[in-house]
Amino acid sequence: MKEPLDPEMFDPACPSSAMPIRIGDKWTAMVVVCLEEGPRRFSELRVPMRGVTPKVLTQTLRALERDGMVTRTVYPEIPPRVEYELTELGRSLFGPIAACRAWAAAHLEDLMRAREEYDEITAESPGGAQLA
Amino acid sequence: MKEPLDPEMFDPACPSSAMPIRIGDKWTAMVVVCLEEGPRRFSELRVPMRGVTPKVLTQTLRALERDGMVTRTVYPEIPPRVEYELTELGRSLFGPIAACRAWAAAHLEDLMRAREEYDEITAESPGGAQLA
DNA sequence: CTGTATCCTTGTTGATACTG
């Protein structure tokens, strides 16, 4: 517990963007997963969430705080230190997140195959609707 | 089965917009629920999904078709008739959707309460961050 | 009836730079 976050834990090339089920917005689920092992600091979170700007990360964290999913604790030190931690309500998202992962494991491949097939067919015949 | 869709089945005033879990985009989950009892026609779907423009409904249905969630069947009649029906893959979304509903039943009230409280506090003291 | 075409508004995301 509380090992450093893996910079590779969210691969931009993974097909999660195809997921029909989303937790909040683009970054919310990543934050929740990052906080699974305990409190994390602002800059710790930036490591695996590559490409996120501080503005967007702040927006995401503020939204989670507003909804009672995370707490924000400021330690009045120099340099400043801020820790984000999941509340019980935030941890209650693990259930749905696990359900999403289970769905993905069972069906994401079917989805991707259907999508490729559809794109092939519509590419060669733009009016390719099925008739009865 | 196959009773007319209730025009009130999606109340715009309900707090589902607060849900941290989403199925696809704004309209996707509604379509899936509408198709739960069997095939539906384009204009049938427009009834409960009040305010959706034909363009957006078409986009939603095309995306679902592309992902193998629904089939689109054209009956070459006059006037034209088109039916949309869930595939097995589409029906597999019922599990996650049920999980979302269960989460909402258990926790949505907590979320709404946290949100109201947060908004009250930040309204009176814009710098109201917790200290340690 | 079942869409398409066009235009527009709005919100979200991001890049960049700067502050306590």
Added chain:
DNA sequence: CAGTATCAACAAGGATACAG
């Protein structure tokens, strides 16, 4: 370190009108 400020780019959603 932990953000905020500002601006730019884009995409989603919607209004309206029209077509096969």
